Amino acid sequence: MTEKELLFNSGVLTERCPGAELPPRELWEKKKNGLVVIECPQRIPCNPCASSCPTGAIRPFKDINDTPAIDYEKCIGCAKCVAQCPGLACFVVDLTYGEADEALVKLPFEMLPVPVEGTSVDCLNRVGEAVAKGKVLHVTEPLRDKTRVVHVVVPRDRVMDIRAVRVVK
Amino acid sequence: MRETEVLVIGGGPAGLSAAVEAASHGCDVTLVDSDLALGGQLVKQTHKFFGSEAEYAGTRGIKIAKILFEELEAAKDRVTVLSNTTANGFYPDDGVVALVKDEEEYIRLRPKKTIVATGAMERLLPFPNNDAPGVYGAGAIQTLMNVYGVFPGERVLMIGAGNIGLIVSYQLMQAGVEIAGIVEFMPKVGGYWVHAAKVRRLGVPIYLRHTITDAIVEKGVVAGAHIQRVDEKGRPTEEIRKIDCDTICMAVGLIPTAEILWQAGCKMTYVPELCGHVPQRNAFMQTTNPNFWVAGDASGIEEASAAMVEGRISGISIARALGRIQGEAFQERYLELWQRLSNLRAGEVGAKIRSGLEKCSNCGCDWGEEA
Numbered sequence: 108m109t110e111k112e113l114l115f116n117s118g119v120l121t122e123r124c125p126g127a128e129l130p131p132r133e134l135w136e137k138k139k140n141g142l143v144v145i146e147c148p149q150r151i152p153c154n155p156c157a158s159s160c161p162t163g164a165i166r167p168f169k170d171i172n173d174t175p176a177i178d179y180e181k182c183i184g185c186a187k188c189v190a191q192c193p194g195l196a197c198f199v200v201d202l203t204y205g206e207a208d209e210a211l212v213k214l215p216f217e218m219l220p221v222p223v224e225g226t227s228v229d230c231l232n233r234v235g236e237a238v239a240k241g242k243v244l245h246v247t248e249p250l251r252d253k254t255r256v257v258h259v260v261v262p263r264d265r266v267m268d269i270r271a272v273r274v275v276k
Numbered sequence: 277m278r279e280t281e282v283l284v285i286g287g288g289p290a291g292l293s294a295a296v297e298a299a300s301h302g303c304d305v306t307l308v309d310s311d312l313a314l315g316g317q318l319v320k321q322t323h324k325f326f327g328s329e330a331e332y333a334g335t336r337g338i339k340i341a342k343i344l345f346e347e348l349e350a351a352k353d354r355v356t357v358l359s360n361t362t363a364n365g366f367y368p369d370d371g372v373v374a375l376v377k378d379e380e381e382y383i384r385l386r387p388k389k390t391i392v393a394t395g396a397m398e399r400l401l402p403f404p405n406n407d408a409p410g411v412y413g414a415g416a417i418q419t420l421m422n423v424y425g426v427f428p429g430e431r432v433l434m435i436g437a438g439n440i441g442l443i444v445s446y447q448l449m450q451a452g453v454e455i456a457g458i459v460e461f462m463p464k465v466g467g468y469w470v471h472a473a474k475v476r477r478l479g480v481p482i483y484l485r486h487t488i489t490d491a492i493v494e495k496g497v498v499a500g501a502h503i504q505r506v507d508e509k510g511r512p513t514e515e516i517r518k519i520d521c522d523t524i525c526m527a528v529g530l531i532p533t534a535e536i537l538w539q540a541g542c543k544m545t546y547v548p549e550l551c552g553h554v555p556q557r558n559a560f561m562q563t564t565n566p567n568f569w570v571a572g573d574a575s576g577i578e579e580a581s582a583a584m585v586e587g588r589i590s591g592i593s594i595a596r597a598l599g600r601i602q603g604e605a606f607q608e609r610y611l612e613l614w615q616r617l618s619n620l621r622a623g624e625v626g627a628k629i630r631s632g633l634e635k636c637s638n639c640g641c642d643w644g645e646e647a
Binding site for chain 2: 108113117118119120146147148149150151154158159170171172191193194195196217218219231232233234236250252254270271273
């Protein structure tokens with residue numbers, strides 16, 4: 108077993124695969140409000156992302172064990188799935204936001220303290236390394252169930268790595 | 277001597293579901309639970325459940341407990357709840373279950389039918405100093421933290437990367453506890469990949485192919501641990517690492533709690549996939565003792581979502597056995613429940629469960645046929 112396989116087996120996405128695909132670049136670049144990026148590569152019995160999607164962009168599952176498949180044309184970047192997913196595996200990445208070197212990531216957050224809008228946070232990659240500073244634009248609680256969705260402005264070249272934020276003490 | 281139509285032993289997800297299902301079809305139910313309050317492990321589960329909407333997916337365990345309590349409240353005319361009550365034994369000669377309530381009152385209860393939903397016990401690992409203060413099972417950590425609000429330690433080493441080890445690590449972090457790492461003997465996490473990803477992105481190392489060798493004890497309490505890498509065949513290597521921690525949490529599996537089933541003379545089978553001795557059962561979750569049904573982890577270790585559906589199946593099947601529901605009304609509900617259960621078990625992660633069930637189910641896989 109290679110190091111890369113072991114890394115994946117410990118819960119770190121190492122390459123794109125079914126259930127963890129990226130949107131088509133051309134559409135992504137121009138889609139206001141962003142597109143969903145899901146990182147759910149394992150077939151498990153779980154479907155709230157699809158059943159809660161208001162536009163049907165996350166295609167209804169044939170089998171509850173399916174990994175999510177997405178019709179990106181329909182995705183409006185609403186981040187309902189970000190709040191709903193019990194595995195915290197849904198993110199929205201908006202490449203149209205801000206300056207040319209910026210992008211917006213909407214990610215799930217269930218820790219304390221909750222980030223404050225307008226402050227700077229550490230942006231963490233998939234193994235928890237602080238790879239950039241981000242600015243908190245909004246913090247919402249779409250389902251009023253204590254899972255927050257943090258909208259954070261990040262350096263555009265880090266948008267494929269940043270999957271969590273940490274409040275700076 | 278007290279009497280009841282249906283006795284449900286255990287007020288966790290399976291037992292609560294069984295009680296409300298049986299009561300909803302008109303059965304008189306007595307629900308006993310050894311804990312101070314009902315809910316079993318649900319009340320400690322602050323994370324959102326997987327599954328489908330019918331199984332409360334996306335809802336936190338603690339909220340699911342509240343939903344079931346509301347159903348129970350709505351059925352209160354038919355359900356007697358005895359909490360802080362342990363079912364200590366079953367006496368086949370007169371069909372009496374001996375209960376001890378509040379650690380002082382002895383109650384003899386004779387049920388017509390019994391559902392055993394006693395859940396599971398934790399497995400523990402043998403290693404030097406595993407009896408030192410600071411070594412816990414994951415259930416104890418969750419009880420301290422999520423039920424009583426007690427901070428279990430400053431820095432925890434988790435042993436086991438199954439769903440419990442991964443989820444409890446995440447819960448500890450939510451409570452402000454640092455996770456020194458998660459140790460897993462196998463070359464991959466046993467729990468859902470997404471649960472592992474959740475803690476990895478917060479900086480928690482997962483040591484695959486590692487095992488704990490001993491707890492380091494200073495001044496009588498845990499001050500660290502040694503972990504050791506194992507090779508492809510599981511043999512220890514020379515690579516040993518010292519981990520700083522004040523708490524060691526074991527999440528290395530569960531064993532079905534089956535004593536009452538043994539006492540009831542149910543035919544028991546050792547099924548490794550279901551993590552211990554489990555009763556033979558038919559498609560109604562009825563054991564080989566025709567007055568005993570089983571549901572949840574007592575019938576084999578599985579997820580709480582499956583336990584709730586099994587509880588419903590045993591509840592409606594008992595209602596049928598007592599003549600409270602029959603014909604199409606039964607068939608429709610029963611088949612719907614089995615469909616939900618089969619869906620939960622259909623995928624790759626359900627393969628182990630399916631293989632285990634083949635060894636203890638005394639009818640074919642086409643469950644609907646027998647109804």
